[in-house]
Amino acid sequence: MEKRSYSIDKSERVEISDEEVSPSPSVEAKVVKSKSPETVRLVLLRNLKLNYTGPITGKLYVFNGGGSVLPVDVEDAQIMLAKHGGDCCPGGSGPTPYFSEEG
Numbered sequence: 001m002e003k004r005s006y007s008i009d010k011s012e013r014v015e016i017s018d019e020e021v022s023p024s025p026s027v028e029a030k031v032v033k034s035k036s037p038e039t040v041r042l043v044l045l046r047n048l049k050l051n052y053t054g055p056i057t058g059k060l061y062v063f064n065g066g067g068s069v070l071p072v073d074v075e076d077a078q079i080m081l082a083k084h085g086g087d088c089c090p091g092g093s094g095p096t097p098y099f100s101e102e103g
Contacts, residue, residue, distance in 0.1 A: 038073070038074045039071040039072060039077075040072055040073075040074055040077040041069055041071055041072070041101065041102035042069070042070060042072045042077055042080060042081070042099045042102065043068070043100050043102050044063040044065070044068045044069075044098065044099060045066065045097060045099060045100055046066055046085070046096075047065060047066035048065070048066070049062075049064055050062075050063040051063075052080065054073060054079075055079050056075040056079065057073045057075060057076055059073060059076065077099075080098070080099050081097070081099055081100070081101070083097065083098045083099065084096065084097050084098065085097075085098060
């Protein structure tokens with residue numbers, strides 16, 4: 001079996017004073033504003049407890065029953081508003097939505 005060889009670090013430590021390091025006058029500090037998430041308040045229209053994971057953000061939204069209102073990220077809200085259930089009764093008026101915007 002071959003013997004492993006380790007390289008020895010032969011670098012030297014160098015001291016730098018504050019006078020040697022000075023910021024360039026052409027460099028300006030930039031303030032970066034983080035994009036705050038926009039939310040929409042959605043109402044659960046069904047009488048059930050619903051745990052829903054947003055398909056875009058991955059956030060968990062917990063609705064505790066019919067009429068529950070939660071702030072939902074705009075990206076998730078678009079998909080959630082399009083969610084409809086099946087007909088509950090034959091001859092019904094069609095699929096009913098799970099959510100609507102509070103308003």
